[in-house]
Amino acid sequence: MTATTMSSKRGVLIVVVGPTGSGKSALAVELAKHLRAPIISTDSRQVFRGMPIGTAQPTAEELAAAKHYFIADREVEDDFNCGKFEVEALALLDKLFAESDYVVAVGGSGLYVQALCEGMDDLPDADPAIRESLKQRLANEGLESLVAELRVRDAKYAEEVDICNPARVMRALEVCLSTGRPYSEQRKGTTAERSFNIVKIGTEMPRDVLYDRINRRVDMMVAEGLEAEARAMYPKRHLNALQTVGYRELFDYFDGECTFEEAVELVKRNSRRYAKRQLTWFRRDPHTAWFNPNDIPAILAHIASFKP
RNA sequence: GGUCUGAUGGGCGAGUGGCUUAACCAACGGUCUGCAAAACCGUCUACAGCGGUUCGAAUCCGCUUCAGACCU
Numbered sequence: 001m002t003a004t005t006m007s008s009k010r011g012v013l014i015v016v017v018g019p020t021g022s023g024k025s026a027l028a029v030e031l032a033k034h035l036r037a038p039i040i041s042t043d044s045r046q047v048f049r050g051m052p053i054g055t056a057q058p059t060a061e062e063l064a065a066a067k068h069y070f071i072a073d074r075e076v077e078d079d080f081n082c083g084k085f086e087v088e089a090l091a092l093l094d095k096l097f098a099e100s101d102y103v104v105a106v107g108g109s110g111l112y113v114q115a116l117c118e119g120m121d122d123l124p125d126a127d128p129a130i131r132e133s134l135k136q137r138l139a140n141e142g143l144e145s146l147v148a149e150l151r152v153r154d155a156k157y158a159e160e161v162d163i164c165n166p167a168r169v170m171r172a173l174e175v176c177l178s179t180g181r182p183y184s185e186q187r188k189g190t191t192a193e194r195s196f197n198i199v200k201i202g203t204e205m206p207r208d209v210l211y212d213r214i215n216r217r218v219d220m221m222v223a224e225g226l227e228a229e230a231r232a233m234y235p236k237r238h239l240n241a242l243q244t245v246g247y248r249e250l251f252d253y254f255d256g257e258c259t260f261e262e263a264v265e266l267v268k269r270n271s272r273r274y275a276k277r278q279l280t281w282f283r284r285d286p287h288t289a290w291f292n293p294n295d296i297p298a299i300l301a302h303i304a305s306f307k308p
Numbered sequence: 309g310g311u312c313u314g315a316u317g318g319g320c321g322a323g324u325g326g327c328u329u330a331a332c333c334a335a336c337g338g339u340c341u342g343c344a345a346a347a348c349c350g351u352c353u354a355c356a357g358c359g360g361u362u363c364g365a366a367u368c369c370g371c372u373u374c375a376g377a378c379c380u
Contacts, residue, residue, distance in 0.1 A: 278345090
């Protein structure tokens with residue numbers, strides 16, 4: 001990014017990414033305090049109310065230290081996705097940058113970060129009726145049937161999708177059906193222009209240290225009352241918001257499918273796997289500079305090179 | 309000292325001469341454009357050691373080492 005393009009921008013969005021349990025939230029608060037910046041969350045689960053422990057939402061202390069957005073500000077019944085997030089977050093940033101040179105974004109949802117920084121193509125939300133019928137067909141006719149239809153409606157995309165992945169096949173079909181046009185034709189893959197500069201910071205640490213932190217954090221969640229939180233959500237377990245590590249495993253325990261101890265072990269394992277997937281996602285972005293999350297001076301120095 | 313049993317990849321655990329990548333778990337790598345903490349894909353070829361029998365041995369025989377059980 002050149003100095004001339006930078007000078008036309010309104011401010012700097014500091015995007016903190018990294019695997020779960022790597023200290024993103026705490027780092028974000030530190031940066032927010034130093035830069036007098038608000039924080040917006042790029043986490044697909046922390047947006048919901050009623051699940052503060054299992055999703056490791058910022059603590060009351062952290063929330064008091066900086067203004068947070070997209071934290072526990074909607075119900076689990078509400079539809080939310082990366083597309084909605086992009087629209088709402090951009091509108092919010094427009095206001096925030098009117099008052100602050102810096103805004104910090106933190107969260108572990110790679111797709112949300114992508115939506116915020118690169119933008120999503122203009123594709124429709126899922127039509128509930130279409131999605132439901134596709135789910136039925138998947139259950140009744142199998143994935144092959146859906147793949148066959150995709151070949152007819154969008155041969156190009158059928159060639160490149162992972163045809164073993166029902167979620168991808170269904171989404172493509174869903175877009176074809178709701179727009180009457182091939183999915184691949186509408187998927188531009190272009191990177192949106194943003195009115196602010198973006199600095200991406202990744203939190204990095206040795207794998208064994210990370211895993212140890214994750215394991216201990218799960219134990220802490222249990223100590224803080226994860227079970228009761230999950231039990232309160234049990235009646236809503238079919239909602240997408242509850243398809244979340246830390247809850248699904250306890251739902252299985254409530255259903256008598258495993259012991260409590262086994263459920264907790266699974267929460268740990270699935271958190272580790274989630275962390276690994278996050279790393280795979282975030283490592284791919286060459287714009288991310290990786291730091292030890294405790295090395296605030298180095299991180300601030302890096303940010304300073306992107307003055308608004 | 310003697311007898312017996314066992315020794316399989318990080319773990320568990322099949323497989324008793326000739327497709328076995330056993331399976332599973334963990335771990336690791338990867339994919340990713342509206343359910344993304346989701347949904348997927350891939351990798352990890354071991355048989356305690358040595359020698360022998362055989363066209364061919366994880367599988368049969370002998371010795372060695374180790375572990376366990378039992379006997380004196």
